[in-house]
Amino acid sequence: MFKDQVVAFAMGDPAGISPELAARLLTGEVADQAVMLVLGDRRVLELGARHAGVELDLPVLSAGELGDARPTRSCLVDLGHCDPADLQPGVASAAGGRSALANFRLALRAADAGYADLVFFTPFNKHAMRLGEPAYVDEIGFINRTLGTTRSGSEFNVLDEVWNARVTSHIPLSQVAGALSAERVFESLRLTVRTMEGAGFSRPRIGVAALNPHAGDGGLFGTEDDQVILPAVERARALQMAVTGPVPSDTVFMRAVKGEFDAVLTMYHDQGQIAMKLIGFDRGVTLIAGYPFPIVTPAHGTAYDIAGQGIANPNAAQKAIELGLKLAARATGPRDDVAMPTFAALAAGALEGGPPG
Structure with missing residues (x-):
């Protein structure tokens, strides 16, 4: 082939x-x-x-x-x-x-x-x-x-169980929130869908990880999830992408490994890397x-x-x-x-x- x-x-x-x-x-x-x-x-x-x-x-x-x-x-x-x-x-x-x-x-x-x-x-x-x-x-x-x-470009980590894409990568954690925008999250979603379709997925299901604890808990722990991530998710859904989120990051990978999502889009490097390396460090x-x-x-x-x-x-x-x-x-x-x-x-x-x- x-x-x-x-x-x-x-x-x-x-x-x-x-x-x-x-x-x-x-x-x-x-x-x-x-x-x-x-x-x-x-x-x-x-x-x-x-x-x-x-x-x-x-x-x-x-x-x-x-x-x-x-x-x-x-x-x-x-x-x-x-x-x-x-x-x-x-x-x-x-x-x-x-x-x-x-x-x-x-x-x-x-x-x-x-x-x-x-x-x-x-x-x-x-x-x-x-x-x-x-x-x-x-x-x-x-x-x-x-x-x-x-x-x-953007970096993806790939396991048989789940893919991980991220919006930001090698920047200090203190700069992550300021680096996020609805446009950047949306473009990351679009690239994830396009890349996974190229790998053979049909309408890949993507869970979008929240930035803050409990997805911000209605603004109590931060506003980025409601004001930045959610608008990007809604825009992607309007284009028929199979996107869910923002999902609290302490459960999003568990849901993915159980089969709910094909990929998780995380907001920063270690938010995804820790989970992926725990799932399959030597297989990724x-x-x-x-x-x-x-x-x-x-x-x-x-x-x-x-x-x-x-x-x-x-x-x-x-x-x-x-x-x-x-x-x-x-x-x-x-x-x-x-x-x-x-x-x-x-x-x-x-x-x-x-x-x-």
């Missing part, structure tokens, strides 16, 4: 379980579902294969050898920018962060230029990435700068939607505590790729309105941190 799709496969933090996960995925069933355009350092992937106890059969190319055409078979583009001998397993470093950022930057630009249909990355370590690039805050900000877009998928192509990764982190031990579980990473392929299959396909830059030019820009060549 996905044989013609290309996954821009960015290798994540080299000091964690990312190398092992990459090797397991590239020798597992998911590798047969699409073309894997793997971006990173050959030495890091070989290290991961040794940790995983697997043998790789993957052509290794330079960026120049890929030329200016989409790959037709899986391959590794060796960027030669990260020697594992210079890293300490389980320890964040500027070198590791820079390599992960370069891989991610190239994957994003490859998908944007038409070389790939989606972006997948093995786990990043935010501390390492900030060591490598002090301006780094989170993936969405990095994506916006890399693609030169002014319209931000993170999806970044709202861009011309899906961006996916396992929801768990770099697991520095088990780096190099050969026990990393690839299930969540495999689910991430499968979700990305499903979403990409419903997208419009590669752009054909502009000439594709050479892959060597993209790679040079990604390594330098500057604009695409």
Whole structure:
């Protein structure tokens, strides 16, 4: 079903379980579902294969050898920018962060230029990435700068039981209420519906979490639920979206897990993350939607505590790729309105941190 799709496969933090996960995925069933355009350092992937106890059969190319055409078979583009001998397993470093950022930057630009249909990355370590690039805050900000877009995407956490979308993300809790507006809540609902329909849901049922205790209790504990969230919910209902809320946040996930909702829209990061990680920490998928192509990764982190031990579980990473392929299959396909830059030019820009060549 996905044989013609290309996954821009960015290798994540080299000091964690990312190398092992990459090797397991590239020798597992998911590798047969699409073309894997793997971006990173050959030495890091070989290290991961040794940790995983697997043998790789993957052509290794330079960026120049890929030329200016989409790959037709899986391959590794060796960027030669990260020697594992210079890293300490389980320890964040500027070198590791820079390599992960370069891989991610190239994957994003490859998908944007038409070389790939989606972006997948093995786990990043935010501390390492900030060591490598002090301006780094989170993936969405990095994506916006890399693609030169002014319209931000949104992060979803996905489990078999329930999806979680959120209105605000990586901002201080003290700023959440002021960042909410009826328009922003409504746009988050509309993106959630559109994204879930792309994943195969028909009229997804969404529970909208209240901001305040008891959904504000008639204004006793705050007015945002009545004055900001409810108007957005009513607007969505008028457009025939299956939306309920605001629902007190101490019960909304319980109702979702019992089958009442397919997704929960939360107002801030930890309002959803705590619940989702309690439900299925090692099974979750993170999806970044709202861009011309899906961006996916396992929801768990770099697991520095088990780096190099050969026990990393690839299930969540495999689910991430499968979700990305499903979403990409419903997208419009590669752009054909502009000439594709050479892959060597993209790679040079990604390594330098500057604009695409």
